[in-house]
Amino acid sequence: MPSEFALIRRHFTRPARHTDLAVGDDAALIRPAPGMQLAISTDMLVAGTHFFADTDPEGLGWKTLAVNVSDIAAMGAQPRWVVLAASLPGADEAWIEAFARGFFSCCEAFGIDAIGGDTTRGPLNLCPTIFGEVPFGQAITRSGARPGDDLWVSGTPGRAALGLAHLQDRTTLAAPCLDDCLAALHRPQPRVALGLALRSIASAMLDVSDGLLGDLDHILELSGVGAEIDHASLPLAPLVAACGDAGLAFRACTAGGDDYELLFSAPPDRRDELLALQDSLQLPLHRIGRLTADIRQVSLRYPDGHLEKLAASGYDHFGRDA
């Protein structure tokens, strides 16, 4: 029986297309295009912490890379290269083959070269490091938001959290919505095209991995601003339709992680461009509020005009307070 190293070599060696030297030497060699900055992000996914050890390996392969791609998308950068370090408990060829299928389908989907890695024996642990390119000075950081900017979010954040709640018997989703929510949980779609299109529009941006309000606080802290969110503008309707519970839907939308939607700010005079963008990308963009000068304060405005100040403890991670 081949060792896991032979299996890794068999299943993880694919032709690289924009790489000077890929797998097989002491280091890989790449050449960013002239005038480009390199955006770099690393994630570590641990069995038992981030996923169950019996998770479908093909979905896990996709998600391992997709969550990393999302970090690059959130900078307005183009994902280009990835290295993968992995610790595996043993040599299960079917598992490795399925994981590789999912991982490389994500590489294909986003034009990414897998250029190297490291494999060792140990508790299941997956650590991709990804590299994207962005023209110098055009990356969208978390620190550029200004009071008066609109606050936007893509897609329907909360679907992955509802999918997880369903799997954990905390709710029961109706069939068509269930598929959507499980797809959001297991096969997240990083918003690369949106991130690129926002380069000259968004003033600050991040991807929602831990929950909308919790992640929003990173923008508020680094930009030195606050936020006022319109309850009526949150994309709650599809979530309420799915689970029939307005409270659960609200918590999934505002505190659920794992959707990898983009949360960003933009000046109000860019609204028309953003509405045109949602049509061209076929991706809903929701203007959910505006930024204020009240540093790190988040308020929720209800349809009757009532304004509720949210305490930071009010938006703990969905998984923890559920």
Added chain:
Amino acid sequence: MPSEFALIRRHFTRPARHTDLAVGDDAALIRPAPGMQLAISTDMLVAGTHFFADTDPEGLGWKTLAVNVSDIAAMGAQPRWVVLAASLPGADEAWIEAFARGFFSCCEAFGIDAIGGDTTRGPLNLCPTIFGEVPFGQAITRSGARPGDDLWVSGTPGRAALGLAHLQDRTTLAAPCLDDCLAALHRPQPRVALGLALRSIASAMLDVSDGLLGDLDHILELSGVGAEIDHASLPLAPLVAACGDAGLAFRACTAGGDDYELLFSAPPDRRDELLALQDSLQLPLHRIGRLTADIRQVSLRYPDGHLEKLAASGYDHFGRDA
């Protein structure tokens, strides 16, 4: 008590010196100098596989980065940036502080900016990804060796393996040699200056992490050559002096890993430059043999002229056959 995330932030946030955007956003931003290729390497070190869970954390911090730096040195590249992903079983501030001290002392020693990372809870696992710069076309790969080239190795490979054998009660080292061997094992010195100096001299190169003969095979395979090694030229004397066992010394030198010396080939007309280099770098360089056209065949020439063909199974990893 602060969480391990607060501790990581406290102990791992240091000023970056040649980085556009470091820790704190979705991705770090760097800018390789014009005309440079980026050399990238990732390593995963797992407790129980690569080190004991009770290893001195300061030494572990140094070694975690040093083995990664060695991969960059082996390309003839200048190490510049690193990201560190880590899975930690809990929040032990003394451990984290000591690990960070070792890690950053290695950053300081080699002028490396730590620009980001990821921390999570789980079995102890350390995954650095390192980035070096090398002028386009000047990287030293494993595939450029030619028959007739000399084969060289730096330093005294085998000391780390002897240090390990001592700790495992497989030998007893005399006091002054013991310190040397334990230093080689716990605080390896990646040969960055040598790697840079060899850019225009070496035809192929790698760092010895798994054992001299086993790693040599990677050069032989990728370059399509063989090797004839002169027994009398191997730097065995200091090892024999340390352990008093010629057989153990030979195995430590040829099959012991973890020294991170550089193994390289160079045309014979570069010998004078290499001898001058060992003086200027104060680092012994040993010409241990020559490359042949006999693909992947390794032979050992004894002082009496006798030539012994080595089987691939003859140079298994030191730790496994000991």
